[in-house]
Amino acid sequence: MPTINIIQAVNAALRTEMRRDPRVVVLGEDVARFGGVFRATRGLLDEFGSQRVFDTPLAEAGIIGTAIGMALYGFRPVPEIQFADFIYPAFDQIVNELAKMRYRSGGQFTCPVVIRTPYGGGIRGGHYHSQSPEAYFVHTPGLKVVIPSNPYDAKGLLIAAVRDENPVIFMEPKRVYRAARGEVPEGEYSVELGRAKVIKEGSDVTILTYGAMVYPVLEASEAAETEDGISSEVIDLRTLMPYDIETILASVKKTGRVVIVHEAPRTCGFGAELSAAISERSFLHLQSPILRVTGFDTPFPYALEEFYLPDLKRVHRALRDSVNF
Amino acid sequence: MTRILLPSGRVAEGARLPSLSSDEQTRLYRLMLLNRRIDERMIRLQRQGRLGFYVGSVGEEAAIVGSAFALQAKDWILPCYRELGAALVRNFPLFDLFCQFVGNARDQNKGRQMPNHYGSPALRITSISSPVGSQIPHATGLGVAARLSGKEEAVLVYFGEGATSEGDFHVAANFAAVYKAPTIFFCRNNQWAISVPARSQTMSENFAVKAKAYGFEGVQVDGNDVFGVYSVTRQATQKARKGGGPTLIEAVTYRQGGHSTSDDPRAYRDDSEVQEWKDKDPILRLRSYLMSQGYLTEDGDAQFEAEIKQDIQENLAKAEAIGPPALETVFEDVLDTVPWHLREQLESLRTAERSAKVHEKI
Numbered sequence: 001m002p003t004i005n006i007i008q009a010v011n012a013a014l015r016t017e018m019r020r021d022p023r024v025v026v027l028g029e030d031v032a033r034f035g036g037v038f039r040a041t042r043g044l045l046d047e048f049g050s051q052r053v054f055d056t057p058l059a060e061a062g063i064i065g066t067a068i069g070m071a072l073y074g075f076r077p078v079p080e081i082q083f084a085d086f087i088y089p090a091f092d093q094i095v096n097e098l099a100k101m102r103y104r105s106g107g108q109f110t111c112p113v114v115i116r117t118p119y120g121g122g123i124r125g126g127h128y129h130s131q132s133p134e135a136y137f138v139h140t141p142g143l144k145v146v147i148p149s150n151p152y153d154a155k156g157l158l159i160a161a162v163r164d165e166n167p168v169i170f171m172e173p174k175r176v177y178r179a180a181r182g183e184v185p186e187g188e189y190s191v192e193l194g195r196a197k198v199i200k201e202g203s204d205v206t207i208l209t210y211g212a213m214v215y216p217v218l219e220a221s222e223a224a225e226t227e228d229g230i231s232s233e234v235i236d237l238r239t240l241m242p243y244d245i246e247t248i249l250a251s252v253k254k255t256g257r258v259v260i261v262h263e264a265p266r267t268c269g270f271g272a273e274l275s276a277a278i279s280e281r282s283f284l285h286l287q288s289p290i291l292r293v294t295g296f297d298t299p300f301p302y303a304l305e306e307f308y309l310p311d312l313k314r315v316h317r318a319l320r321d322s323v324n325f
Numbered sequence: 326m327t328r329i330l331l332p333s334g335r336v337a338e339g340a341r342l343p344s345l346s347s348d349e350q351t352r353l354y355r356l357m358l359l360n361r362r363i364d365e366r367m368i369r370l371q372r373q374g375r376l377g378f379y380v381g382s383v384g385e386e387a388a389i390v391g392s393a394f395a396l397q398a399k400d401w402i403l404p405c406y407r408e409l410g411a412a413l414v415r416n417f418p419l420f421d422l423f424c425q426f427v428g429n430a431r432d433q434n435k436g437r438q439m440p441n442h443y444g445s446p447a448l449r450i451t452s453i454s455s456p457v458g459s460q461i462p463h464a465t466g467l468g469v470a471a472r473l474s475g476k477e478e479a480v481l482v483y484f485g486e487g488a489t490s491e492g493d494f495h496v497a498a499n500f501a502a503v504y505k506a507p508t509i510f511f512c513r514n515n516q517w518a519i520s521v522p523a524r525s526q527t528m529s530e531n532f533a534v535k536a537k538a539y540g541f542e543g544v545q546v547d548g549n550d551v552f553g554v555y556s557v558t559r560q561a562t563q564k565a566r567k568g569g570g571p572t573l574i575e576a577v578t579y580r581q582g583g584h585s586t587s588d589d590p591r592a593y594r595d596d597s598e599v600q601e602w603k604d605k606d607p608i609l610r611l612r613s614y615l616m617s618q619g620y621l622t623e624d625g626d627a628q629f630e631a632e633i634k635q636d637i638q639e640n641l642a643k644a645e646a647i648g649p650p651a652l653e654t655v656f657e658d659v660l661d662t663v664p665w666h667l668r669e670q671l672e673s674l675r676t677a678e679r680s681a682k683v684h685e686k687i
Contacts, residue, residue, distance in 0.1 A: 025473075051473050052473075056500065057496075057499055057500055057503055059492075059496040059499070059500070061462065061492060061493060061496050062462055062465070062496030062497065062499065062500045064462075065459075065461070065462020065463055065465065065466060065493060065496065065497060065500075066462055066463075066465050066466035066469060066500055067466060068462070068463050068466055069462065069463035069464060069465055069466015069467040069468070069469070069470065070466040070467070070469060070470040071466075072451060072463060072466070072467055072470075073466070073467050073470030073471065073474070074470070075470050075473075089492070092456065092459060092493075093459065093462065093493075096454060096456055096459060097454060097459055097460075097463070100454070101452055102658045102659070102660070102661070103437060103658045103659055104434060104437055104438050104442070104452055104454065105433070105434055105444050105452035106432070106433050106434040106435040106437060106658060107435075107657070107658040108433055108434070108444060108445065108446050108452065109444065109446060109451065109452045110661070141659050142659055142660070144660070164661075165661040166660045166661055194664070242660075242664035242665060242666060245665060245666070
């Protein structure tokens with residue numbers, strides 16, 4: 001099995017699905033000739049031609065609006081929004097149109113569109129190339145929200161997203177686009193949407209996380225184990241909507257403690273939903289308050305980004321606090 | 326500005342009538358009349374508290390019916406919410422429309438939208454949303470899709486003149502031009518965006534001229550002249566289907582009623598202006614023409630009125646007799662299957678409903 005990175009995995013998923021299904025088309029800024037600013041769509045134009053891979057004028061609302069129209073016709077568009085920070089001009093098209101088409105028409109019209117967008121900090125991108133806006137979309141009924149953390153899941157989840165009948169916001173952790181490498185099967189396979197994965201078993205505390213945060217979380221988990229003898233179970237959520245409540249609750253029942261880690265701002269972040277959902281269902285299993293390690297409720301800073309992003313130190317601290325409550 | 330039929334009902338000098346048979350011409354008239362009588366009936370129904378809300382199109386029937394009539398069944402229609410006439414041209418069953426207005430268990434939308442938000446994949450009439458202009462980029466996408474599929478189909482999207490101020494209009498027009506999409510941008514300039522007059526909406530010379538900046542043709546037509554509207558739309562669709570790209574049509578017309586039943590236009594415009602436009606009424610204009618040609622008689626007209634009245638009455642009675650959708654439909658169609666959290670929310674609603682009923686009995 002070849003070892004590849006997340007960009008290559010995304011590319012492989014797109015290629016696989018475009019070969020399988022002629023209705024799958026890719027559109028976005030710089031995606032065709034240039035192959036995308038992160039090169040995730042590299043080579044697709046050569047293989048599939050300008051009828052199925054095309055550059056768009058520079059307008060996110062136009063990209064998503066056009067994708068919606070194409071989906072209504074029967075295509076399965078996979079538009080790219082170059083950075084998640086630039087998705088807001090398309091917000092109305094996503095929230096009021098894409099997400100609502102099925103519901104508002106009583107299921108008569110559907111929009112199987114997958115919006116791919118790189119998200120997150122750690123690349124010295126400042127406020128406008130670092131944001132994690134997943135909570136807006138999790139809060140929007142009618143969307144699925146998927147965030148892979150590694151190449152295997154990136155390919156398998158993207159294939160599953162393209163085959164899904166619902167609109168999917170597919171957020172790619174650009175900080176580890178190239179750094180996260182792993183063995184990925186060639187050809188078709190999919191990773192079911194809505195299923196989390198226990199990536200490290202443990203008994204004292206459950207860590208819930210996703211995307212690029214999986215890596216500092218694993219470091220902190222090791223450090224807490226070595227230095228403090230804390231055994232933590234790490235769950236990579238992979239799909240945020242609908243999230244895998246069963247896997248989460250099974251782990252909480254076992255450990256009785258929870259630390260949630262995401263890089264998006266804290267207030268009304270996805271961690272808030274997880275915390276509420278767990279305390280509503282597992283109150284008597286909890287031995288300490290559910291803790292959150294998140295980005296701060298500030299715009300994303302440039303020069304001091306390493307202090308904004310949850311890291312080994314902050315997650316390690318939270319694990320100690322959780323166990324020593 | 327293209328004008329074939331003068332307000333008097335006479336054909337303008339030198340103007341060429343579209344090739345429509347006398348039967349087709351009377352069919353246009355009957356559709357416009359049906360459009361108006363449904364609007365009038367629904368507005369009364371709303372006043373009686375039997376309907377939550379209604380958006381009428383009184384005064385704009387020629388623009389709507391004439392343009393939709395120029396399309397073929399394979400062409401797509403993207404309405405905003407004021408194009409009942411276009412649905413009628415496609416023979417959208419009155420019963421289905423009224424079920425949507427009422428929001429009952431037979432509504433194809435399952436009671437999820439305000440009145441006037443119908444849609445039908447079979448009729449190629451897309452699902453309607455209320456935010457202004459948001460459907461316009463979809464028309465570009467449908468056009469791109471039709472073109473990539475090698476199909477000779479046109480796509481017509483309706484919007485008011487106010488919508489041309491929205492970013493969605495701009496991006497859609499620009500994308501359509503870049504991709505040479507077979508999309509017709511049909512602007513019903515009905516002079517008022519709720520209370521804001523067209524003259525305050527733009528400093529462009531008119532709305533049609535905006536097409537020039539995007540690199541395609543914009544044409545102005547008398548929107549109360551059904552033949553003029555039909556002709557320019559037909560030309561635009563023929564051009565679009567043959568790969569000639571988009572066209573912007575500005576139909577100059579007038580919203581004789583309020584923006585919706587929630588609006589009182591007397592608060593912002595003079596009755597004299599309304600009267601001026603009533604004198605140019607599209608239905609009276611076509612009626613005079615048809616009478617002068619002998620295609621329509623007083624008796625024939627009275628018969629249309631009687632048929633329409635009965636049709637509306639029967640279908641409305643049937644629609645009003647049907648109860649609301651089942652409770653669980655609230656949770657369906659958010660996604661293709663009902664996920665765990667929505668099943669849970671439905672269950673909690675049912676539990677609360679059950680315990681409330683027990684409480685009532687005590």
